[in-house]
Amino acid sequence: MSLGWSVWPQGLTSRLVLVLVLVMTAQFLVAGLLISGDESKIQREDIGRRIAEQVTVAERLIESVPSGQRRELAQALSTQHLEFRLVDEPVSRAAGRQSEMLRYLEADIFAWEPSLQEAGLWIALEDRKELSLDSYLTGSVEIGDGSWLAFRTREPVTNWRWAAFTLLRVGLVAIVIFGTAAVLVRTLNRPLVRLAESASLIGTDARIHFDEKTGPRELRRVSEALNAMQDRVDDVLLQRTRALAAVGHDMRTPLARIRLRIARIEDRVEREAAEHDVEIMGHMLQELLEYFDTDDPAPRTRTDLASLCRTICDGFEDLGNPVGYSGPDRLIAQVHHVGLRRAIENLVDNAVDHGTSRGIVLRADDDMIRITVADNGPGIPEEEFQRLMRPFERMDKARGEANGGIGLGLAITARVAELHGGRLVLRNREPNGLAATIELPVCDEPSA
Amino acid sequence: MELPARGQRLALIEDDGPLRMLLARCIRENGFEVASFCSAAEFAASSLADLTHLDLIILDIMLPGSNGIDVCRKIRQTSKIPIIFISARASQTDRIVGLEIGADDYLVKPVDPDELIARIRAVLRRADGHAGQDSEPAGAMLYFDGWRLDPRRRELFAPEGERISVSEAEFDLLVTLASMPQRVVSRALLLENSRGRQSGQGDRSVDVLISRLRQKLGSASNGADMIRTVRGLGYVFVPEVTR
Known part of the structure; x- marks a missing residue:
């Protein structure tokens, strides 16, 4: 797996698409090869028959007239496809290229008109223009009086255009199929992507x-x-x-x-x-x-947070640990009353344990209520913030746990904040001390 | 206002033998008579079950057979005898359920012995106070100037329906004041009725509680203070109170 890691894509969609690309390429190559093979055979047989028939007819016609008229007749027999000339020598075998295709073509011609083989038919390929893939067919057949009927095609006979066209068509089909399949793969994959998102x-x-x-x-x-x-x-x-x-x-x-x-x-x-x-x-x-x-938790109720904070401050003050309050006289929000009270009390408990002076600050803007409990204690190293918000995590022994907690205080507070759709944010103060803020999104729904 | 006189008789229903014995001893040493029972059935079978010779019942919630909640509900159908729950369940929901079905107080184990005795005395005193006014069910909702005071659930709501937090002592004080509207209530009575929690802090603590309450209540709809000081005598709760 590790070898192909960079080539093999990560996503299932990409993988399936890659597989599709490979499959479609293979299909394209094989289909192209097969179809163009078939097509060129049909084409070749077609050319073979035409040449065989035309040459046979021309040969017979020419043989049936006196020698003097033969040259003119030969020219008159030329068609749009095939040009006839009367020559004194057979077309040189060296005049054109030989190829495997030519052998098959020859076989096709002889199969169609066996008499042409006896008449000494010879064909060759002729490249008329340089740097062109077009080849023309040329050849000759003997006529009784020692002259030769030479012929050449007026159109190219090699089939690269046909082959290219065939490949293009096969390729187009492949691209259309590939596109459709890619869209389908994506669609098929969507539920899986959704499932993965939910599962996470x-x-x-x-x-x-x-x-x-x-x-x-x-x-x-x-x-x-x-x-x-x-x-x-x-x-x-x-x-x-x-x-x-x-x-x-x-x-x-x-x-x-x-x-x-x-x-x-x-x-x-x-x-x-x-x-x-x-x-x-x-x-x-x-x-x-x-x-x-x-x-x-119990359902949320409309609660005045100012009196909640004040009551907590008073409670601690009555036990000899004054806690200041700064904030409005009334601030109404939909909260889990008991949970939030416990959450704030836990923060004040910590502040009382670690600082000599502490206070609750209540602030609200349009979309967020912030309840901050600040002390002037030693603070907490920032890298400990996340750990201490987890259940059963405590500060190291050196800092001491005066009230014998079991490490659930901050976890409860963080959990309560989350239940309100908010969070607990810890921050060290300058020059020293900790500020713990419960951030609550403003919520007007009674039972959210 | 009578202090707990000798001869006040309590029933204690608690299934844990040693704890029952210890609680009974603690209560007895503080001058009450106690009859202990290990289950609701045993209590029902006793001669005290008709409640006529009983002043208060202390009930554990988790009992074998029919639990404390059922026992309390059944008693409340016929009697207003004070009931205190002692429970191992400390959640607010348990407490509210306990108080809503008509218990007068709810204590969580482990109970501090002094606290228990203080609560017993406070509940007996309140029951005594209501003895002459049978028409007023203890714990009924109190309404004043748009405010709502729920003595059962110990909750206070402002006119717009938001819950206002008050401490236990502030709450007791407000209930006492609101139960006697337009009458001068002495500091001594207020102190006595605030559950003996802040014992030893004297008159000053009542003043502090009053000032905290005033801050939370704000001014009445007519702009005046709801709680008026009567110099040298005590306080008057000004708004009209309905039940």
Whole structure:
């Protein structure tokens, strides 16, 4: 495969077209050869018969008149096609070219009029013009009194024009067939191209349903297979998610027992440490279960984002971590309220962990709403941006995870942004700090 | 306003034995009487099932046999007895379903013991407050000046239908105020009714919550503040409230 890589085109259409070109060329050559072979045979026989008949008639007529009148008669017998002369010597055998075609022609003539062979007929090809492919036939036959009837064709007998014309016709047919076939290949290929485009979307977002009704049977089978495959993948994922969620739910009961038992620990320091541990475990479970919930959001509702941001800021301030708010007093948008709230809270959580000062900035223009959470912390190396937005990815240990998250915070936020048709954009600030922006396209549809 | 008196009796329905025991002990140590049951059927078969000698029910949602949601729905057909859910399910949907079928509160495991007791007290207090006014169903929708306040789902909507976010404490405070319109409500009562979440922060926190609420509510259609300060006494919720 690697050898022919540069010649062999990548696309199926191009490959099929290339195959077509090769097939059509072969067809053209073979058909051209066969047809021109046949045609030249028919033509040759035709010429042979004409010459045989005319020469025979001329010979007999000339022999039937006295010698004195023969010369004039010979000229009078000349036709548009054949010119007759009476000569004293046979046409020299060296006068013209011999060829294989000539041998066959001779055989044709003798087959038609065997008497001509006895009369010593000899024919040759004669090139009258230089640099021309046209050849003329010349020849002579003996007449009883020692004179010779010489003849020559007035038209060229070689058939290169015919051959060229035949090849041209065969070639035209080949081109028409090739053009039609190329268009058909493209049409046939279109469902496949479409299928490939849809297939490349599998796993990126929502379920892709393959509905191949017009394409060939094989493609319909492929699309059915892809649907079935998606079903199986979804099923496996769903079962995994359910299993994980069930474990998450089940763990809450023993955790609740521990939480109640801890209350009886006498040593205050130990008790508070244990309470903190249980709290962290609770957070982890919460984060995990929220991540699973993100994919199944409640419908969008008309929500005032300004009060949402303010409520989040106030909540953090009440816990001793002031967060500034900058933005309008009202900004209404169609959003998944719970999801978006969690998304912003996750960003503020990170900002509180990594910076000493942080704020939420809410901005909107005609088609985009931007909710930016900025801090003055150390920021994140740019090459880590994409990784950290994936689930279960965390910063390295050195940066620490103060709140004991399990690396789902940014993933949840990114997922929520995607659910709104938007995205999460991370950017380092000058001179230091991180700005995380949830970009939401403005959406007026209530249930999009 | 009575404080939780001795002798208030709670029913606890929870299928996990050790947790049931621990919860019962925790509740008992805080001065309540508790009867524990491991399933809805066991509760239904008991002498307490007619609810007349009960003040509050704590229900786990995932129970063997008929689950907590069904039990709550059945009880609500005949009684307004306070019900608190304790559940391992933390999603907003679960919470909303729980509150919509008539539970008074919804707690997620693991429950902080102090939080649980605070919620029990708050729910009992609210039930007490409504005891004299049976005609007003607790949790019915409140309407004022085009606004809509949904105590069940804990949601607030502005006149044009957009949801306005408020914190839990702000919400409790607004419900208290809107339940007693055109009357002076004292800081002390407001503080007591805001679920004891911000205990220890004193009167100032009520002022802070009020100022945050004012900012979110904006001014009423006639241009005045919806919440008016009555110096030295408390606050008055000015708009007319309908249910």
